[in-house]
Amino acid sequence: LVIIAFITMTMFLRTRMNADLAGANYFMGSMFYAMVILMVNGFPELSMIVSRLPVFYKHRDFYFYPAWAYTLPSAILKIPHSFVESLVWTGLTYYTIGYSPEAG
DSSP states (O other): OHHHHHHHHHHTOOSSOOOSHHHHHHHHHHHHHHHHHHHHTTHHHHHHHHHHHHHHHHHHHTTSSOHHHHHHHHHHHHHHHHHHHHHHHHHHHHHHHTSOTTOO
16 A cells, blocks of 8 residues: 555655646546555455355354344445555645645
C-alpha cells in the first residue's frame, strides 16, 4: 500500500490548486483512483471469507452457535485494520495531491 501511495503521489503531484474544470477532473480522478485502490486491497479478504463458509454452514446447521456469534468477532477485528490502511493512504497522499492547500 505504501509503494502504491508513493506512485500515486508522483502521478497526481500538485504544486498549486486551480479552481477550474481541469482541476476538478484532476481531483475526481485522484479520488476515484484512491477508492479503487482501497477496494482492491480488500479483495484478498473475500477469498478467506469464502473458504470459511463451509465450516460456518456446518456449525449453523448443527446449532452450535448463531450467525452473529460467527460474524461479529471477525468484523470487529477487521475494523482497526481498515482504519489503519485508510489512514496510511490518506496521510501519504492527501497533501501531496493538493486536496488541502495549507500544507503545500
